[in-house]
Amino acid sequence: MSPASFTVEVVVENKSLARDPEGETIHHNLILKGGYSQVTNVRAGKLLRMNVEASSPGEAEQLVRKLCDDLRIYNPAAHVCQVRVVS
Amino acid sequence: MSPASFTVEVVVENKSLARDPEGETIHHNLILKGGYSQVTNVRAGKLLRMNVEASSPGEAEQLVRKLCDDLRIYNPAAHVCQVRVVS
């Protein structure tokens, strides 16, 4: 099968025990003070969008998952890392 | 209709024709040097995940879009901002 190009998103955010001061501050100081009380929670994270050549979405996802672990895209002591193929 | 809770993601990143030094550095110095040449491009951005009370996904999305503009969650001169309801 000839390889195709997939877009994979990686989201890194703090574990909940490590707190998320950025999300908290945006929520309290910006959003709630701005009057948007319908917003009940905010979490902040980093997003990496990668273009990956692979033969299937599953392969693309696995590859990225592996590289995230290998290259420590996240620090397991403090972060959680999500990988998802978006197209 | 009684309001439900939706999860809305906001992604802020540099405009597509603008440079993204962070994505470039991660791509060249981490991913390619780490041997993952299947990755052909990396863009870095910020993700905010909000819980929003609204009566429909459409309303949740609109509300978040409005607050992003209002509260300058991003700067339209430099960034693009995507809003998507994920659940």
Next chain:
Amino acid sequence: MVKVAVVQFPGSNCDLDALEILQKTVKVPTDLVWHKDLKEDQYDAYVLPGGFSYGDYLRAGAIAATSPSLETIREATVAGKPVLGICNGFQILVEAGILLGAVLRNAGLRFVCKWTRLRVESTRTPFTNLAKKGQTLRIPIAHNEGRYYLDNDQLAELERNKQIVLRYVNETNIPTKDSNPNGSLDNIAGICNKEGNVMGLMPHPERASLPILSLNNQPDGRLIFDSMIRSFENTVEGENR
């Protein structure tokens, strides 16, 4: 003769500062070594300086931690040599897994440059052996990501092994919320590995090693480097005997 290496990564910016203090003030033979050139463990001690290696992109220290030079450093740590990570150097050691935990973005979400008070919690490292336990040092910090974090189990382990070396304290030598500049867990400013030969700290001792640069005219930062020299003397004496 002993020789120290200051390891230079792309984006290091306190490398020359550390080099100058080691060579001219502490007067220990020291080389500035480009990370790619550090292929063998031929030095007696290593200093990983502060700065913004790889622009702090992804996460402070994360990309530099994958430099092959870290393998050499790892060998040196296993061999029991003194290894000191200052600020970004600390972040690199943590990201390389040589030290425990994580160093996260400051709780205040801003870069903070200020003089702090540090209480010495452990004198068993080669960088604090000249200090008295409980002694306060005045040394400045300057960082964006200095919030030390690890989970409760590991914190307990750190405590048990006496791996906490420095804490931020107030004027009365007590760790308080106000004296914690970045939201670090338990006011932790510096830790060491289990064996004690590797230390990482957020404050910059090289910036407090000349009286003229210090707020109180005391070169408190020198104590860290002088301790390292003393640890050499001890080993050398030991070998001679």
Next chain:
Amino acid sequence: MTRSVIEEPQSWTLVEVQKPNLTDEEIRYAVKKLQREPNEVEWAMLEAQWSEHCSYKSSKPLLKRLPSKGPRVLVGPGFDAGVIYIGDGWVVTLHIESHNHPSAIDPYGGAATGVGGVVRDILSLGTRPIALLDPLRFGSMDSLHTRWLFDNVVRGIADYGNCIGVPTVGGEVEFDTFFERNCLVDVVCVGLGRKDKLVLGEARDPGDLVYLVGGRTGRDGIRGASFASKTLAEKSDTERSAVQVPDPFTKKLVIEAILEAVDAKIIQGMKDLGGGGLTCGLSEIAAKAGTGIEIDLNRVQTREPNMQPAEIMISESQERMVLLVREENERKLVNILNKWEIGYAKIGHVTRDSLLIIRRGNEVVAKAPAKFVAEAPPVPRSAKRPEYLDALAEVPEPAMPEDLAQTLIELLSSPNIASKEWIYRQYDHEVGIRTIVKPGQADSAILRLPNKRSLALTTGGNSKQCYVDSYWGTVGVVSEAFCNLVAVGAEPVAAVDHLQFGNPGNPEVYWTFKEAIRAIANYLNAVGVPCVGGKVSFYNEDSMNRRAIKPSPVIAAIGLVESKTPKVLQALSREGDDLIVVGNTSDEMGGSEYYEHIHKLVGGRVPRVNLKKEKTLLRALLRTLRRGDVESLHDISKGGLAVALAEMSVQGHKGVTVDIDTVPNKTSRMDNLLFSESRSRFFLETKPKNSASIVNSFKRLGIPSAKVGTVTDNGIEFLSKRQVIITIPLDEASRAWSEAIPRAMEATP
């Protein structure tokens, strides 16, 4: 480029027009000189280079009036930075830049790339950037928009300066509604290097190779250009950023690589690429030496496909430098660049024929004498005294406040006076292990130099006073900078200026511009210190109402501190010491914080400076400091003597008691005496046994001086006729002063 970049009004939409964006005279001049119609690429280059931006066409003749020579000046105006000899083979370089329009749109990226720009200038001379200062101007703090700009500008400067490891050791900030939409973001950079390793922006030797080093060339900063290439017009606003993305990491690598090459002495000439891009860099480097340059655009590494020759020639992509190198040193240079993993391309060579020849492969796409491209015909401007000045000259005297203590508290918490710690905490001001006197400690920062001396740096502006009286306001700005230097024991050695005004085509604006230059020239001549460079920025006006900003000349000055001079800070040090005032206080309330902040009154008589006495005063103060009898010292500026004392008091955690009647003055009212911003005044703290001799040493020279009070363990207390007229507990003053800015900024994550 003479004095570096100027911004012009930028319409961020790209319009397609047929005619080049030049005046009819410029077009005629170009055709006549070239003896033909320039082609599309050449027009684009001329447009870029002949913009006010690069050519100084409205200001050049006037700037010549500034004194620029001195025994220590190795390189004066006309190069990327001024060079001052500091002894033992060492030189210091100095330059100032602004990034006003980009910062108004994208405060974070605009401010950050502003730092990047001025750092490149310092690097161009082959010197290491060792310090930054940032004079800033914003609208009122009450406005959300201002706070957004302020927060992001400070963050942008912090992130860039901190990352490249250059300490930001000083600056200033002024808030005034005139800057609401056009904030001013200036950055001063100081460099350090060896005299024998200086590199100039001159292509002296034909045969030298031209290297383009650093980032790739993209379509950044190409805007409103007449050639309106289709590719440009097609890309919509949503994809292309209106501003540059800062990349301090690449900059740091460029700095280290270039300094390594400078150290190896293999760079023959060097030029940073800023406004006007390659066009400006190449034409100026050749024109300076009377040589030519030939390049091939196919060799330029581009970041986007299908870039047109004109686009490549005027692109303003960041983090690029042009280096000239001998063929025999090429290998060495390439090795250094490879070590640091920096991009580079050999794009051409220096020629004998003084022509700028731009090829694309074998096809010549532009060809013109380098001098012709580099030097735009000057634009004559007319000047007319603004009418509003008459109205400002005479304003009714305000009512005397009922509670002077309350007035002082309000002044202390005015953002223009309040502590700036919120700003400088975010800047790494220690990196480089040189910062002896740190932000907030004294009127100037002091840096350790390699040769036992140390370097004092300061910067100042005062748009409020310059608006009411642009001549005396500007004299006052320069005077304050020099007073700040001597206040830390430094002998002033050089200055650079930055002149920021509205549209020079408006005769009233141009008049204030001329007055500012006259003022700087007169002051510098009076004290005998050269101006070694600077910058002009026109077209600063509110985008909504087209109102010009207040005239904003800004000065940065440096001085040398001899090794034996004691370090004196502004915090009061010991109870029981005497307080001495030096200088005279008059009814000079125009543009004062007291008038503007307390009474919302704009106008009145602006403080003047006795230019005949100024040098004597500065020298006398320096002598006093060197003798070592001064325990603390502060110049009296914004907010007047009451504020200066309160600052010394709060910072030293000591009280003061001052008998206001003993202060030398010619004022008619108590509030004027307390809050007038008369120039060239200082507070000194000294041991009682030294008071008399210090006071007499000034009086002998005809400079008013008196012992006015003592340091106590109490609060801040002013007496008149044995009555207490102001008393404020220290912690109350301290809170007002330190919490004003953080409290206002709290809500900004």
